[in-house]
Amino acid sequence: MKKIIYKCVALFLVCMFLAGCWDRTEINDIAFIVSSAIDKKKDQYRIAMQIPLVGQLGGQTGGGGGTAGSETWYVDSASGTTIREANNKLQTSLSRTINTSHRRTVVIGEAMAREGVAPVFDILSRNPQNRLTALILISQGEARDILNTDVQMEQFPAEMIRELAIMASKRPVFLSRFMSDLLEKGSDPYAPVITGSKTKPGGKGKSNLKIDGLAIFKKDKLVDIFKDDHMTAAQILLNQARQPEFILDLPNQMGKASIQLQQSKASFHAAEKNGKLSMTIEVRAKGIIMENQSTYETRENDQFYIIQKALNRAVKENVISTVHRLQKLEADPAGFQDQTIRSMDTKNLQKMKWDKVYKDMEIHVIPIVTIEQGGVLYKTISH
CATH class of the missing domain: 3.30.300.210 (Nutrient germinant receptor protein C, domain 3)
Incomplete structure (x- = not known):
């Protein structure tokens, strides 16, 4: 009798370790964000996120802003009275869970930067999913337009933005470094400025991106572009x-x-x-x-x-x-x-x-x- 009890207990313990992936999250249930853009108009924050369409990356490159055809990336945006509210609204329009752990760049619009970037760093530093190794850039005009630029040399704009930011200086400006300059007494932050441009391969004008200045901050507010x-x-x-x-x-x-x-x-x-x-x-x-x-x-x-x-x-x-x-x-x-x-x-x-x-x-x-x-x-x- 005791042997039967021991066998049942052993079988029960083994089953506990064979529970399987009951809490799994499939990769096709996740929207991996590679770049974010943050703008502000009056009292509204607008968040835009770029998501690579993995199923299209093996096909024809280029093209943007949609899921049809051969586009390799998709941009969606939402607005709210706070950045978190805008983020939550954006999530309701996506069939996949937003994941920012692979984000490489954060682009902040000029109008938002002139009012102050403190709200951006408040939310970025609170959520452990946000990597402070992402690069920060300031856009002349709206940041969302930068993410929607149909770049020519990379599969999606986030990669172009990242490469340009790295080439802009000896040590690229990561979020962690910008935050350090912002919090420490004795120096003010700075960041590269990115704008849309036109290139003319074969004599035909096409959209592109370029580094077009250096954003100078006094504390958390943009004061000039050199x-x-x-x-x-x-x-x-x-x-x-x-x-x-x-x-x-x-x-x-x-x-x-x-x-x-x-x-x-x-x-x-x-x-x-x-x-x-x-x-x-x-x-x-x-x-x-x-x-x-x-x-x-x-x-x-x-x-x-x-x-x-x-x-x-x-x-x-x-x-x-x-x-x-x-x-x-x-x-x-x-x-x-x-x-x-x-x-x-x-x-x-x-x-x-x-x-x-x-x-x-x-x-x-x-x-x-x-x-x-x-x-x-x-x-x-x-x-």
Whole structure:
């Protein structure tokens, strides 16, 4: 009798471990989000999400915004008085459960960014499903339009957005890094700006995406977008410039030259005298002549050093102009305040009101940029 009881108990215990996948979630029941866009209009937040259509990824690439035919991705959106409410409304229109653990990029509309991005990071940091390794970008115009762009070189826009963000700087701006700059005292956040553009393969205009600026924040609010020379100089200040180029107008109207900087590095040193702060910025870099449309020869002679001197002057002028623009905005993405805290006596610093001190801070730029390569052709063919 005891043997029968033991066998029944053993059988019962074995059955407990053979319960199967009663709580399973099938992959075709999940909507994997690869990119999100967040906009705000008046008092309404609008969330847009991009979902790859896995069944279509093996077919023809390109096309967007639907489930019919050969489109490889689908974008849906919803609005609400809070981001969470908009997210919940979006879920009601999807037949699959939203999963953001594979999200690679988050695009925030310019209007939303100017009002403040704190609500975005509140919800992103509370839900453990949200990965803070996603990249953050700011769109000029509505962020939803970025997700709906029919890109040409990738299977869906999220991948294009990700690749552009990675190429925009030495260290891409992840959500975690943006949040760190936002919360820590001594520096302000920044992020790349993405916009829609037109490409003309074969002479026919087609939609595309491009990085078109650097978004500058003061605390959690977007205050300006730097482009062209100011964007380049800002990235040099941030030590994020990836091979920036300077197109120089050379002295005596001798033409132009394009110089690409390699291994650029900016370092800061703060000093205080009679209650006035000064910041010395040293920029070190190596340059390569990529194009020479001037009459100057690029071998090591006096003409070569004229080009090098013009390059140093351009770097200095651009950096000073960019810092002055940041001072007017009272934005500090380069971390001048943090560097001042490290360099100066804490007692003297506590007596100084940073906002006023920062606006009046004297700027000294020391460029140490040498041209190491002038190319095989030291003299232009046309001269």
